[in-house]
Amino acid sequence: MKQVTINDLFWGKQQKLILENVIPFQWGALNDAIPDIEPSHAIENFRIAAGEKQGDYYGRVFQDSDLAKWLETVGYALTLQKDEALEQLADKAIELIGRAQQPDGYLNTYFTVSKPGQRWTNLRDDHELYCAGHMIEAAVSYYEATGKSRLLDIVIRFVEHISSVLGAEPGKKRGYPGHPEIELALMKLYRVTGDKRHLELCSYFVDERGQHPHFFDLEADERGDAVKLHRGRYPYSYSQSHLPVREQLATDGHSVRAMYLYSGMADLAAELGDASLFNACRELWSNLIGARMYITGGIGSSEYGEAFTFDYDLPNDIAYAETCASIGLVFWAHRMLQCDTRNEYADVMERALYNGVMSGMSLDGKKYFYVNPLEIWPESCELREDRKRSRLKTTRQHWWGCACCPPNIARLVASLGDYIYSYNPTNREWFVHLYMGSKVVQLLDGQHVELSQTTNYPWDGNVDFSISMEGQSEFTLALRLPGWCRSAQLWVNGEAMEISESSVNGYVKLHRSWTNGDCVKLALDMPIEIIRAIPKLRAAAGKAALQRGPIVFCLEETDNGANLPDICLSSEPKLTAHYEEQTLNGVSVITGAAFRSDPTSADGQLYSTAPTKKVPVQIKAVPYFAWCNREPGEMQVWIRE
Amino acid sequence: MKQVTINDLFWGKQQKLILENVIPFQWGALNDAIPDIEPSHAIENFRIAAGEKQGDYYGRVFQDSDLAKWLETVGYALTLQKDEALEQLADKAIELIGRAQQPDGYLNTYFTVSKPGQRWTNLRDDHELYCAGHMIEAAVSYYEATGKSRLLDIVIRFVEHISSVLGAEPGKKRGYPGHPEIELALMKLYRVTGDKRHLELCSYFVDERGQHPHFFDLEADERGDAVKLHRGRYPYSYSQSHLPVREQLATDGHSVRAMYLYSGMADLAAELGDASLFNACRELWSNLIGARMYITGGIGSSEYGEAFTFDYDLPNDIAYAETCASIGLVFWAHRMLQCDTRNEYADVMERALYNGVMSGMSLDGKKYFYVNPLEIWPESCELREDRKRSRLKTTRQHWWGCACCPPNIARLVASLGDYIYSYNPTNREWFVHLYMGSKVVQLLDGQHVELSQTTNYPWDGNVDFSISMEGQSEFTLALRLPGWCRSAQLWVNGEAMEISESSVNGYVKLHRSWTNGDCVKLALDMPIEIIRAIPKLRAAAGKAALQRGPIVFCLEETDNGANLPDICLSSEPKLTAHYEEQTLNGVSVITGAAFRSDPTSADGQLYSTAPTKKVPVQIKAVPYFAWCNREPGEMQVWIRE
Structure with a gap:
């Protein structure tokens, strides 16, 4: 550390x-x-x-x-x-x-x-x-x-x-x-x-x-x-x-x-x-x-x-x-x-x-x-x-x-x-486990090698590494391919690399003789993922959760009104994510199409044979970790679909 | 009584x-x-x-x-x-x-x-x-x-x-x-x-x-x-x-x-x-x-x-x-x-x-x-x-x-x-509140009038009344039109009557001079109803209950396998009801089309981006009152749809 x-x-x-x-x-x-x-x-x-x-x-x-x-x-x-x-x-x-x-x-x-x-x-x-x-x-x-x-x-x-x-x-x-x-x-x-x-x-x-x-x-x-x-x-x-x-x-x-x-x-x-x-x-x-x-x-x-x-x-x-x-x-x-x-x-x-x-x-x-x-x-x-x-x-x-x-x-x-990092001296593997903007210094063959990581993570999946040292050093840079990421691109000094060939246990391993100024660019695709649970998990039956990168999202009442269980994702919810500087100290939010019951269509009966009419609504989901930092109210991670 | x-x-x-x-x-x-x-x-x-x-x-x-x-x-x-x-x-x-x-x-x-x-x-x-x-x-x-x-x-x-x-x-x-x-x-x-x-x-x-x-x-x-x-x-x-x-x-x-x-x-x-x-x-x-x-x-x-x-x-x-x-x-x-x-x-x-x-x-x-x-x-x-x-x-x-x-x-x-019955002497109204096979005797103008009710209720909605007395008597026979019933037919001595004209507060009122052998036949349509709750009732959000006549149905594990929350009604569930003599001492049961997750399609992950494949299944619902009289197990009234 x-x-x-x-x-x-x-x-x-x-x-x-x-x-x-x-x-x-x-x-x-x-x-x-x-x-x-x-x-x-x-x-x-x-x-x-x-x-x-x-x-x-x-x-x-x-x-x-x-x-x-x-x-x-x-x-x-x-x-x-x-x-x-x-x-x-x-x-x-x-x-x-x-x-x-x-x-x-x-x-x-x-x-x-x-x-x-x-x-x-x-x-x-x-x-x-x-x-x-x-x-x-x-x-x-x-x-x-x-x-x-x-x-x-x-x-x-x-x-x-x-x-x-x-x-x-x-x-x-x-x-x-x-x-x-x-x-x-x-x-x-x-x-x-x-x-x-x-x-x-x-x-x-x-x-x-x-x-x-x-x-x-x-x-x-x-x-x-x-x-x-x-x-x-x-x-x-x-x-x-x-x-x-x-x-x-x-x-x-x-x-x-x-x-x-x-x-x-x-x-x-x-x-x-x-x-x-x-x-x-x-x-x-x-x-x-x-x-x-x-x-x-x-x-x-x-x-x-x-x-x-x-x-x-x-x-x-x-x-x-x-x-x-x-x-x-x-x-x-x-x-x-x-x-x-x-x-x-x-x-x-x-x-x-x-x-x-x-x-x-x-x-x-x-x-x-x-x-x-x-x-x-x-x-x-x-x-x-x-x-x-x-x-x-x-x-x-x-x-x-x-x-x-x-x-x-x-x-x-x-x-x-x-x-964030670990180093295995036996096979000279330098692991990057987490993507966070940071610098790390490792003593290799008597010289200090600095690895710099620049990223907007977790809001986007682009991560830039640069190496700073006096001479050269042979080692393996092992970058984690997150399980949530289904597609990634990698460049070393601008040259595109084939990821699948060099991946072991979910880490892409770049073995070479590194030198000062070397740059690695990793682009992790970070689309919004609709996550379902295994059918045995009853609490999520018929529901989906929204995740983007490592961030699990949730609905809050302050963005979506009361009675969140009434919300049902559209079959094509057209979800989009964007960063909101002013929201919750700056977070990405997800918006998309959903349905809600039309309260004017209900007959007011507690139980009724009349199907409730649905009206389209836009939902807004915020990162789960940031919930309850505005108006207190309802919150829900799993959304009906 | x-x-x-x-x-x-x-x-x-x-x-x-x-x-x-x-x-x-x-x-x-x-x-x-x-x-x-x-x-x-x-x-x-x-x-x-x-x-x-x-x-x-x-x-x-x-x-x-x-x-x-x-x-x-x-x-x-x-x-x-x-x-x-x-x-x-x-x-x-x-x-x-x-x-x-x-x-x-x-x-x-x-x-x-x-x-x-x-x-x-x-x-x-x-x-x-x-x-x-x-x-x-x-x-x-x-x-x-x-x-x-x-x-x-x-x-x-x-x-x-x-x-x-x-x-x-x-x-x-x-x-x-x-x-x-x-x-x-x-x-x-x-x-x-x-x-x-x-x-x-x-x-x-x-x-x-x-x-x-x-x-x-x-x-x-x-x-x-x-x-x-x-x-x-x-x-x-x-x-x-x-x-x-x-x-x-x-x-x-x-x-x-x-x-x-x-x-x-x-x-x-x-x-x-x-x-x-x-x-x-x-x-x-x-x-x-x-x-x-x-x-x-x-x-x-x-x-x-x-x-x-x-x-x-x-x-x-x-x-x-x-x-x-x-x-x-x-x-x-x-x-x-x-x-x-x-x-x-x-x-x-x-x-x-x-x-x-x-x-x-x-x-x-x-x-x-x-x-x-x-x-x-x-x-x-x-x-x-x-x-x-x-x-x-x-x-x-x-x-x-x-x-x-x-x-x-x-x-x-x-x-x-x-x-079942009540009699209001002020305006000589004889009410039938519940449909149950029974006989009732009422003293009217010094003579005993017997009203017989014959029905298979609650398994079907046909109810036959016959009147037995020595002379004649003028009174109103008031038959309840259940709230669950959306359509009913009525005959007096074989002659079809218009129900809507003679209904007050959900009772159809037949006023006439009745005599021995008079017959009234009431046919309450009793289709399977798919009931939804008011949207504010969160526990039923996205779910439906099955009801037929006064009977609320439920799913039991013994008929439908474990993990009932996984079951989702088809959009056209083609529900049918039939009486099963041997089931639960004789009850009507409802069968219909639904979906379940295909366990072989899941990747075994607790959370996954891969949508679970659905397979069609037949469900069987039994009256709620009779649940837990066979193998103990899961039960559920509200079914996902």
Whole structure:
């Protein structure tokens, strides 16, 4: 990421938003300095744990992780742009964390303040290892950004403490986290420290999961708890601990837990060259992508347990599709791509990123969706008592008591440079996974090679690359051919190239000796696509979704009037796309021909034998990620046809 | 009803089922003599209240009403058919009730056994007046059937006690029932006793409702309860007590409460000639029929509060549509018809009866639905945790802990003779509201006139009437022209009549001097109708329902394979109906042309730009009321077109 600079209008703007608005806003929230939002108390908890304040712990058991995610984001932000004031704030927060760390290395304000004698007694529910994971990610990020090792030292001590308590060795508890996260964090830590013990601890957590006798039962027995369910309600599949991970075939349970676990598994499989573990990841991937993912890259179709349900159960209005789950899917897809460079992984990563993730945040970066449905009828959400209690809201909220999503978007967008390129030194392949205006520098044979990418993506599919270096260098430039793209053209220094001959696994590979000033032009045809779902997906029966490039579109009431389900695409909808500078901070919109019922033709009867007359209307669809940034109202992705 | 005998295949069979199977089964249930069903304890509660047994009260606060409904049904059954053994059982049960009545006339086993000092302290939640209402209905039914006044005397004493405690007079509590029911029961009682005080008590309950200061608040204050909500959760609209009844414009709250209240209101309006009260009924009726009723006559679209939600919110899969609510709608529609003879009331009565009510009971009378959705995907109900807890079941159940629906169906079907005809002596109009094979006798000018109705309804629309009497008599025979019927022919003694000229408010009126042997033949065209909903009803957008005569049809998985939402009617579906003797105890079925996705044409991708090929299929639709009497599986009323 240090080698990557994003400089386009789309993501550059998003990163600027994170730096200028989101990071200060979230710091305010962590310090309870923002009026009219649910209190966080995260900083205050650390002060109390450090013995510097009196008071009670407040918040979820995982409140520490909000500060950790903020620090992780700050690390990425400081990589993008020097900011001494911000760095000083972060340093102070890190010092506070250090003071809250216990003499034996233990670090968790919830247990330190509220349950001092009960550490490691409920790994299933109490998120100690989850918070540890986020703190490790923060430490790695901050260290890589600043070179400062204070937080890294803190978490290394904490990991030493964890290793002294948990593990397969005699005298240790054979525990593992109820909420996976530390696995992928330990992999990051290992890559910084090179300390094999960090890799081994990750490996232990991954493979111990779901073994029998079940650890969560053993610790429940020790606590004297009769009920052996997550949070008293959910089965062990909720935390993907119902089976050893290599035996799991379906993406079950809490969707964020699943994504974090699978990410750690993919990291570990890559690091160890563990084919059986990677195959387990493949099985899970196939199930998710083939039967359990919304077209937006949203995942987890049930609020109960924030969980997956079963194959093809993807209702639009009661979708859960938590923002964090789509972020987790980006993490996992990115890691799958590191193991096995196939465009399908990058396609899903891109789908989740441009749709299910970005819908989680308002265009001004100040409001968030926790739940991302594909259809909203506000009256139903607001008037039906069975829906009022849902986390599903008809408009984005400033902050959430369970504030996992806002900082999660922030850290992903700030670190997006990590996701665009990769380089495989073994066969000197330089991959471009995502099309974003950016520059990247790679050290090849002792010289810095700069690859510049210029594009209006996602609004058009033309991408220009130019290479800047002093001498020459032989390598392969591998450009992703997105799955959504049915036709593309390619030129190297103006000379048209045959794409199909040089494509492997969805990447076109240009192998040559490159030199300064070389130019590559990729033109991805980006027509409007009418997408249908597999017939088993009932929620989309008889309906189509509009997609252009990676962007999934939706209808909003503000453009199309109320009662969106009444709209039916024409058989020849003559869809056209154009860019509107003034709409939603600048987006492409799709217009086309559709029909609506003629209200004057109806006889006013609730049920009638008289067919309703149809009248032609023009519809206007906007990118799903940008919905609900104007007048609140109805929204729908799938349109009748 | 005493003058009516139903003798056709359809309803005759249903009544036989009630007499032979349902009454004995339910008696067993009330006596906890049926294995493997939830215990009732209703009889036992009376024994304990009578001091003849030791033990605790068990069951809902309204458990007494199950015995009352059974006795009411027995009354109707004994009218239909003498049965000395049954009458002895009922007499014994009535004696038991008498022994459980307290010296001051009070009668309620829950309070007598469990809360002896707390009578009339929570009218809002505790159902004392509701149970009283059902006991009154039982008493009237049994008295009318047998001439025995034992139960009538019991309830008259109870009503005297109620009048001494509740009322507008000084020193009384200005209370009224949290669950309406006693209002319509008092009207029945008044019609038997002629005692004005019974009418006045009904009138008081109706008009006191929703007055301020709110009685339910006052009694909550007396109890020291801080929370002023029904059952701690529901607003006063739940019991239609949010406003005085004459100011209520929308059918809000608990749907069964609403139907029972509106029934009592209509009764009272008719009795008193109270135009303002009838106008209130009209407003509520228009709202229900225009915006809140399922095509099946199901009402109440939310399980939360078993309640109405808001206009046009009629989801198919999470419909509540409690069987008892459709029964209540039959009651109300029947009473509206008594006030104002318009076919729209009879149409709705018929719609609810043939669809939403009868779907509540299995064809063998042994299993019941509490909830009657218009679409079922069993996997969703069984695997989605957010739906598992619902009263919605994918198959009918033997009995319910809250056993309101089974005896409610029984009493309605057994008393169906009440709903077919009415006679208005003022202008000598003899109305036929429902077409069912039956005989009815009316005393006209001192002689018994018998009207015989012969028909295969609802399977065809031909109805033959013949008149049998000794002399001649001048009266009007008024035959309902169902709203579903677009064309009908009529003959009197073989001579074709012009219908339109003699129709008033949807009834064709034949005024003449009738004599023995006169024949009337009515031929109602009964083609298959393709019904569409008003465009505001989103759950039916782009869909059609099939109806023939009063019968709403549905698709079942057992006839059409799984994944019913994939089915799309052809633009010319060439629908035909035929009677199948062997199917579902003999029903008409509809077959026609439709399309399904060709699974072999799909590329297996969850989302794809490749349009799915369609293949033609034949669909088979069966009457909605008869669904789920074969292999359990998917069901759906609204079909894509």
